[in-house]
């Protein structure tokens with residue numbers, strides 16, 4: 001039994017992959033693992049989001065969600081574009097300011113300690129407020145920092161919780177529907193707060209749920225927009241991130257993989273596909289298949305831009321007109337906070353094969369000079385096949401056509417993935433595996449120096465008129 005999951009590689013990234021000598025020399029110099037980031041690809045995604053909003057005539061702001069990748073080069077590239085940035089910690093705020101984003105182009109989301117909130121206020125960062133108490137905390141900090149006579153206003157969004165009638169999956173964030181009026185009342189009596197809009201972030205793969213939530217936010221917006229109040233400057237609805245991206249070249253391969261996995265779990269013979277007969281979330285109870293997959297949908301039929309277009313062209317509940325038309329007529333600015341979709345295709349991870357061995361049970365292990373933390377966001381399985389940069393020395397002696405990819409940690413659980421990988425052409429020690437599209441979260445979200453193994457260096461590749469140039473990520477220069 002063999003299975004392939006060919007990664008999707010866009011033409012621009014494919015052209016960088018052809019620079020084999022540059023890649024070989026970078027791996028020689030900076031070692032394994034190595035993260036390659038592609039600032040111009042990220043910029044291209046930004047341009048596509050903008051073009052989409054322009055084609056619909058909807059005012060927009062794109063806040064790149066900094067949490068999805070720590071690259072300083074990409075942040076710097078984007079500081080030189082019209083993009084804004086969404087930061088979720090004091091560290092991310094500090095990096096954004098250093099990259100060149102002024103406070104007015106920054107939004108702060110997520111849980112915030114006092115130091116983070118104080119810096120947001122001082123830098124005029126828009127604060128995406130998660131609950132009523134956060135409003136009180138900002139108010140208290142403002143009186144401490146600014147003094148009651150100072151005319152400074154703190155721009156805020158009130159983040160709306162997703163109502164139960166839209167989803168029954170609990171989510172820790174947002175102001176519950178029953179408390180929104182109280183939160184707005186708190187803004188009315190404030191000496192500092194300026195309500196710019198309402199926001200939500202909804203992790204769902206169902207467009208219908210997102211559309212329902214945009215309708216909800218728009219209804220809320222319309223109610224308060226009618227009210228003239230000095231503490232209201234309502235212009236924005238922030239619909240967050242969560243636009244899914246496609247990692248794979250073939251739907252057929254993906255469907256076949258899932259059906260083979262399910263069939264082999266049912267028959268109890270998945271040893272050929274996964275490590276230690278793991279069902280990757282599936283199991284059998286009473287002869288029936290139970291559970292759900294412990295990995296995300298690496299194949300997506302639509303890209304992020306198509307999904308967003310579909311959302312914006314869906315009907316407004318009150319009138320049936322496309323939401324985009326209603327938003328345009330009301331002059332609403334739609335803000336988005338794309339993370340994975342902003343960094344889509346904007347980087348990959350290279351790792352060298354250190355060693356190949358057989359276990360006592362006959363399985364082939366391909367040991368890489370990287371570990372699970374170097375390619376893992378939320379402890380889900382990594383699925384796409386790596387590409388191979390073959391070493392120039394003859395490795396035919398130890399070459400293998402299939403095996404499990406394991407890491408450099410002295411820990412039994414350090415599997416790059418529990419999926420078995422099958423290679424079109426056998427691989428051997430010294431070859432470099434290229435894991436594609438790791439820039440969205442995978443390359444550095446959970447990276448750690450566990451066992452004092454190093455984390456990957458980041459190198460930014462840029463195509464200039466004279467050819468491809470590279471920079472250490474922190475030393476990137478935008479020309």
Ligand SMILES: Cc1ncc(COP(=O)(O)O)c(C=O)c1O
Pocket residue numbers: 065068086109110201240241242243337338339340341
């Ligand atoms: C508030 C907020 N905005 C944006 C994002 C980015 O989401 P994604 O990477 O799915 O686009 C997240 C992710 O956790 C988030 O919590």
